[in-house]
Amino acid sequence: MATAKLACALLIAIITTMITVSISPYRFRRIFLFIVFLASLASLSCFAGSTFLPVSNTPYDHQMGRIRPVLCSKTAASKEMVSLSLVNHWIQDLRAIPYGFAMEWKTPSEVESGQAADCKGKAVALYDMMHSRGAQNVRLVIGKRSWMSSKTHAWLEWTTDGGTYVLDPTINWSAERADRVGRSSYIPLYAFSGNQKYRASSSTLVAQNSAKQNLWAAFTAPAAR
Secondary structure, eight states, X not given: OHHHHHXXXXXXXXXXXXXXXXXSOOOHHHHHHHHHHHHHHHHHHHHOOEEEEEESOOTTGGGOTTTHHHHHSOOOOOSSOOOHHHHHHXXXXXXXXXXXXXXXXXXXXXXHHSSOBOHXXXXXXXXXXXXXXXXXXXXXXXXXXXXXOSSEEXXXXXEETTEXXXXXXXXXXXXXXXXXXXXXXXXXXEEEETTEEEEEEEHHHHHHHHHHHHHHHHHHSOOOO
16 A cells, blocks of 8 residues: 555656656756655665654653643553454544644543544544553654655554554554555654653654755756856
8 A cells, every 4th residue: 555655656746747847847867866766765665664762851742741641641451452453443433533633632531522633632542542451562653644744743653463553543544554654654753652752763764854855955956067
């Protein structure tokens, strides 16, 4: 699925580039660099991963006072394992709630009783559902939905014996394997789990930023004469 999306995006970008060239011709080298840049993003999404580094604070700490009790609550002891099918059921229930942006982080009870919720509220509500039933290795993540996103997004990552899953009850109807999503989507910046705070150290993010800088330099550099 992720590969198909990347292929579609690459095709659209190439068509757009061809139209742009017909209006205002660029040098062939710059066009070639643009196409290579897009292809590099596709390959990065398949092979790169993220590492979370513990930190004492994050830029979002001051926003999260209302939900800190949810994040820091003890994981309930459960005799039954939280199954992927049950998590998907919770995701579908939250996905069905209409989207509505809120400046403050909503608590799970506010999401449940309200008529709308944004990505922050839905992610925290799902975290609470899983945490209160004994799920382990669940992280609330703040990052970018894609490398082109101008705004941040919130979702969960859940590491199990079967692999790591991206849980996004705002956009998706079920869990997605992180290794199939790729790292050109769901790019983490910070994560929270219990009392722990993390900063994402992503080789993909570094490579993408470097590629974008190189691409911009190539397009803005004066042509050789």
